[in-house]
Amino acid sequence: MKTPLKPSARQIQALAPRYMQAFRCVGSDCVETCCGSWNIAIDERTYQRYQTIRIEPLAGMLRQHVQRHADPAASHGAFASISLKMDEPCPMLDADQLCSIQKTLGAEALSGTCNDYPRVFVHDGLRLGLCASLSCPEAARLALSDAAALDMSELSLEFNPELAPALHRRRDPLSSAEEPDLVRRHAPVLASVMDALLRLEHLSAEQALVYGGLLWRRVAALGEAAGDASREASGEAPGTPSEAQLEQVLDQFLRPDTLSRAADLVQGLPVPKEAQFSLLLGASQRFMREHGGRASFRALMDEVSQGLLLGQPLAVCLARYQEAESQVLRPFLAQHPHLLKNYTLNALQAAVFPRRGTAELQAEYMDLAVRVALIRFYLVGLAALRGPAFGTDDVVRAVYGVARNIEHNRRFMPGVMQQLQEQGALRLEVLATLLL
Template identity: 30%
Template sequence: MPTEPTLLRYMTRFRCIAERCEDTCCSGLKVPVSEPQWARMRAAVAGSPEESERLHQCITPNPGGASAEHAFLQMRPDGHCPLLDTERLCSLQRRHGDAVLPDICATFPRVVTRWGERLEVSGTLACPEVARLCLLEEDALEPVFTPVESSNVPRPETARHIPVDVEDAYAFHAETVREALLRLLHRREYPLASRLAMLGHLAHGLDGFYFRGTEAFRGEARAAAEAQLSEVLQRFESPDVLEAVHRDFTGLALPGGPCVGLFSSVLRARMAAGRGERFSTLARGVLESLGFQEGTPGDLDAAWRTYAERWRQLEALHDARVHQYFDNHAAHSLWRNPFIDAPSLLAYVFGLALRVGLLRLALVGHPRVAELCQAPSPTAESREQLDRAAVETFQLVAKHVEQAPDFLALAEGLVGPGRGAEALGKVLVFATF
């Protein structure tokens, strides 16, 4: 395994587009400020009573909070940071440089993880430029082993550290398991839905002995458990096994109405949480285009039929392009969100299938995509419009839904203990969507 730092190729291409950006990094987010950062910020503005007063006005102390979350930057009612200037750039950064910024502002949109001693750099699709680079380039997800420049990894000391400790078998074997998951995702001769089913079956194969807190690798049992791990991973390299999963999975016919109902309530709940104008406009447009009237539960089966028909049209017109968005997103998720954050691999795969389903509904419901689906044939212009709609959809969902505590709690509640045949069944339900 290489020991050099790993960057995903899209992050080697990333440059902030600043005033040309359709969003701002911090809009709608909660920005924690640690005690030492707050001291640095105060010192930087001390020479200007006006600036100092402005800074104090937008800081809210976090009573009883840990030192890392000593206070928060209080966003304006429109969701934007009060420290933005008239050109929507950070006035603090402009006057005093990066060193004075809170960690989250200095590192966004980079996501840096230290696996043992090795750094890995991905990005968050909550940044529109990252979303563009990640979704629209075929080679975006290639790992690049390279010396990391400081511009790529600001504040490496704040990277999330995952100790790769032999006593913690779940983390210790995580990179090997992730490589196997990525290999499955690259089997593009199968539809993504079948590949999600394969991930689910692989996770189910590991479920009895490989999960957070497992004791199966302790002491003398280690060698047998490692052999079993390796046997399951090998099994999912076999073309016969993959073909069998694909065949059985494509024979499943499940009603999509309940999934449409769930995803539409997620969008409504996030709108109600006041997620800003861009997200609300998208969510409202998606719901309306699928036939939901405001304030009514809507006809779920009719919305499902609209969704299914539109998805068929979209694939007929822009097959390869649409699949690239979702393939890149799924691979990006495996890099960006380490599966060991979930209590089991099955719970993680369930979360992935759930997010893919939500994104499919949001993309197909995007009003511009609905129009594009009526076109008799694809054109360069329609592909460009589709790209724009996809970037907008994936970015806004990443920013306002995917990491939201209530969405994460919903996913956790739906998958329950995240183990066994029941959890596998739930993966398959959402993968068919």
């Protein structure tokens, strides 16, 4: 069971989605506790403290289960870790599913990973923010069940400097007057553009993502064009696009008259459904074949398979897919547009998009958009299985199931992205095919 943030020396303010005010770990009532099936990183300070513990049986459990890494760099930076087996709970949990470390020593003795999860602390270069990883079922439920859950507000946090959380950080634009990269220079503005597109009432999450994709493709092309022009002219260092060029692109995409036609423009893009079906199914099946997946994800995939009649001829599966999408999922999402919007807004905040520079803009965006495409694909499968009984609980389950496999399995997204790359689908031009 997780505790609220600890008593601390001072209060700090963070910008957080509204659902964070209500979030509390539900502990042993959790449908899929976070204390299982992944490696829990232990920082050096916490590891050294565990070495001094003499209280049994805790001391023996710590000796047995906390392993120091000879080379932290080879262990994703973790100084030590508690290794958990797939689908088995954390060995530090007692018979009541309560953490022995926390019970014996207090919450102060938890590692940063255990203490922070599912909270994600971000800094967008201007200020501190907080959201949650939606791989936590309770956070996903709160973030998706209320249309206003992603409205932003100030949240007062208790802050203990000794337990400073890991921060997902974007470079500070105020100290980057000499920043040569256009996207890094204006990252907060570009982030607010994407946020605003997703909040437009007349665009669905999928339409906003595709429209955003067209916009980011133009912004990325500014960098490529500047580099080419410069190389041609001087044969030396590449040039950088100017503010005026960026302003022109933003103006073109964000003018009220263009925005009012955005849904029609996006819906006019060709969407070969067979390609969508094959790309997303192929990527998922390859991951399952090569890496398995957690029990909850395998259960989700089983239901998707049943819903889509996988195993029958492709034409049968495809017809079933298209019928479930048009008859069940689309009408449902039209009535509950906030579901995919809230997931996406949360993912953008957690990733601090755009975090890197012009050259990485497309890949960063595709990583987010492909997650939404996968979730939507599984939703079609669940919609096919449930029919009219399909509901918000199915969306919550698909979201935390996918988020948990992506965020807790470092091989999931690279595997999916590689599969899409091999099929030439990892380009902003094909976003419509994946999402609409």
